[in-house]
Amino acid sequence: MNQCIDRSAAALLDDDILEWDGILSRISGSKNTLASVLLTGTTDTTGIRALSLTKNYGRRTAVKELSFTAAPGVVTGFLGPNGAGKTTTMRMLLGLTRPSSGTITIGGRPLARLDNPAREVGALLDARATHPQRTAFHHLLAFAQTMGLGRGRVDEVLGLVGLSQVAGRRTGEFSLGMNQRLGIATALLGDPEVLVLDEPLNGLDPEGIRWARTFLRDLAREGRTVLFSSHLMSEMELTADDLVVVGQGRLIAESSLDEFVRANTVQAVTVRAAAPDELARALTRAGTGVSVQPDAALLVTGTDTATVGRIAAAQGIALIELAPVRESLEDVFLRLTDDATEYEGQPA
Template sequence: MIEAHSLSKKYGPKTAVDDVTFTVRPGLVTGFLGPNGAGKSTTMRMIVGLDRPSGGSVTVNGKVYRDHAAPLHEVGVLLDAKAIHQGRSAYSHLLALGATHGIGASRVHEVIEMTGLDTVAKKRVGGFSLGMGQRLGIAAAMLGDPSTLILDEPVNGLDPEGVMWVRELVRFLASEGRTVLLSSHLMSEMAQTADHIIVIGKGRIIADAPVVDIVSSATTASVRAVSPRAAEMARLLNSPDVTITSIDGETLEIVGLTSAAVGEVAATNGIVLHELTPLRGSLEDAYMNLTADAVEYRTGVFDPANALQPAAHADPAKVDAPHEHTHAASHAAPTHAAPSGPEALR
């Protein structure tokens, strides 16, 4: 279990984390979400003792991280998969890491097989691709068979098979009663993986609830009805508590009524419906609504007409191509499938 109480972190005048309190419980996959600069990475670094809190406290399994005699057996961490000696092989890296806790070669071989790194285990990490590095980072996190896992963007760079493997792995680990804290910017994947969500924005906790509660409270459910008599339907459904939007001549979007209620009105009045679909918000919709006022690095409105035009009066010879900075770490995934579920951990 991870418990944070009034946790804060300041860098000079900048407050990165501002008096946050939360609990990450065992038996659940807890998603940790927030915009860039929201305080996610700083919070995770404080959990594992890489940054010292300016105020408050955070414990893992009842102790401050530095007080654990054998931390690899308590918490497995993936924060930056590139933070590895680039000249070492994956096997040598894991063997050296295990030696600090008396973990031998047999366990190293287990986690290498579990993460699908068998064919590249003796190759230098410096030649690894993004996805392969993520697999090595997960192998290092699992090396001590810990009861708590903290994974920052673990699916970054993985192919679809790798993404599915991580999803199955963390859900299996949670089903064993372990604590799993998982950060990601992939809302669709988080919606399939997490049981509980913590959202942070501008250093403060915005939401802390089960996924279904987050979605239902931060989005609006509606009903789409398609009928050649849509205008008549709109008149029949009109009331102070109902909002009806005409999408086109035959399509209505209705807020304030269930699909069953809309269907009953149509049937009673002999109105043919070509479609009647309940529409529910997604985790991405909920996240965007919750963080609308908490985005620190906001982009401008994209204008396709001007997107490729050079700036006025700019010297083309001095205009650099834009560069995209990628935060997470990496190593490429082998083409064969890694085992998942209980077999992966035995």
């Protein structure tokens, strides 16, 4: 039954075979994740917890009473349009920007009380934030040394992100994708339980995105808390388990990706039949909403393709076409954040 719901939720997504693949593996992946949470005995005091965060810059409010949690063992996507306050929030999570009010706990403790923060929280703030003259190796070495770590750990993380071959090159020669990998390597230096990554998929080529997705999911599967931001729903679809959606600094939604899809996508079916009027009457009797489209197809809401097919069969009506109406997550996201978009293009 559960699987059935998952499938129908998935069916509402783009029918691209790759996405099907990803979603199904994600569903099975989240079972593993649940198991790992049970095994490690993690409770809700771990992970990231933000409570009523507010940040004002003068009279402008960048973030307003934002509360959410990011749990260990899952990838939490932090989603919102540009200017929604994602970066400000992440900077507050990392102690770089002081909240005007509100509290943050990491692993159940306030941020300021962490003994050795880099060993507990790893961060990717801005992949381009490297000195262009410095080599990838020295960039990592400088940060490793703050924790008393040396070349050994630097070589390890370079290997983890696949940059060993270019360790001696200056980061100014790096593509954005290579810098993203370097940023993720930096975040991993202290082997932290919590990762806060600002737009880690931005600028990656398709191969890089696939790598980063697998990598982030593997990190979560090891029991880590992974919070990553993006302004693109498409980046979330195959990567995140949970979603925190913000717009104009406010929380719009917080749920699992599946629930988000189920709650926010309209369940609808289009159907063409040899005898549309007869079918419309049968469907109305069955309690569904039916409207006739300009092209004589019927738009049926509040049901799924299987039910419509069964009703048609019971009435002996031949169907010409039967399809779910698909609303991509991108559409859902745009609809939800429509009011919350700060900058909008004006028609010329």
